[in-house]
Amino acid sequence: xxxxVQSPRYKIIEKKQPVAFWCNPISGHNTLYWYLQNLGQGxxxxxxxxxxxxxxxxxxxxxxxSAERLKGVDSTLKIQxxxxxxxxxxxxxxxxxxxxxxxxxxxxxxxxxx
Amino acid sequence: xxxxGLHLPTLSVQEGDNSIINCAYSNSASDYxxxxxxxxxxxxxFIIDIRSNMDKRQGQRVTVLLNKTVKHLSLQIAxxxxxxxxxxxxxxxxAFQKLVFGTGxxxxxxx
Numbered sequence: 193x194x195x196x197v198q199s200p201r202y203k204i205i206e207k208k209q210p211v212a213f214w215c216n217p218i219s220g221h222n223t224l225y226w227y228l229q230n231l232g233q234g235x236x237x238x239x240x241x242x243x244x245x246x247x248x249x250x251x252x253x254x255x256x257x258s259a260e261r262l263k264g265v266d267s268t269l270k271i272q273x274x275x276x277x278x279x280x281x282x283x284x285x286x287x288x289x290x291x292x293x294x295x296x297x298x299x300x301x302x303x304x305x306x
Numbered sequence: 307x308x309x310x311g312l313h314l315p316t317l318s319v320q321e322g323d324n325s326i327i328n329c330a331y332s333n334s335a336s337d338y339x340x341x342x343x344x345x346x347x348x349x350x351x352f353i354i355d356i357r358s359n360m361d362k363r364q365g366q367r368v369t370v371l372l373n374k375t376v377k378h379l380s381l382q383i384a385x386x387x388x389x390x391x392x393x394x395x396x397x398x399x400x401a402f403q404k405l406v407f408g409t410g411x412x413x414x415x416x417x
Contacts, residue, residue, distance in 0.1 A: 196349070232409065232410070233407075233409055233410070234395045234397070234407025234408050234409055234410055235350065235395075235405075235407050236407070237404060237405065240404070248404065283349050283350075285349070292337075292338045292357075292399050293355075294340070294352045294355065295352075295405060296352070297342075297349030297350045297351070298349050299347070299348055299349050300348075300349050
């Protein structure tokens with residue numbers, strides 16, 4: 193079974209440019225998460241989806257970040273405009289349901305903002 | 307705010323030794339805990355979990371201990387191997403699958 197797929201794996205952009213990350217969760221997983229991971233730190237939740245509904249976006253900086261999961265399957269996270277401080281790894285994870293249990297993580301997208 | 311933290315940023319051990327990675331948590335309402343392993347360039351990988359109604363759970367070469375009295379969690383790895391070298395995170399699961407991660411401990415295993 194394929195795991196969580198993310199693309200691109202690496203992205204380098206200049207500040208003030210837009211950037212988008214894509215995630216395809218494990219087939220059948222209704223819950224999808226986007227996390228931000230700074231160097232040497234644990235992942236921090238940005239947004240959680242139940243199917244196509246964003247049920248927890250309290251940590252998403254809505255002035256520049258947006259996300260969508262239109263058909264309840266794959267998802268896109270966008271930053272516009274990017275700032276230097278956005279340099280980090282953006283992780284996507286999925287789980288079968290919102291019940292307690294394992295979250296399966298993708299390899300992440302490493303963003304560098306110059 | 308309440309958070310999950312780790313006591314040691316780096317742990318160096320010899321191959322074959324047993325490793326113990328510690329974690330303190332502060333949210334007394336947390337009832338589910340997970341240990342993740344993260345290798346360089348990869349996403350976190352599930353190792354083992356434990357619910358608050360348990361104080362010990364064993365997997366293959368790994369054991370998680372939970373002490374709710376002092377809000378302490380530990381991961382024990384038996385016969386540590388070079389392939390165990392990674393960063394280990396503990397995470398507490400709040401309501402509705404909200405994971406709060408600690409800052410991580412780097413485990414270095416020397417052959």
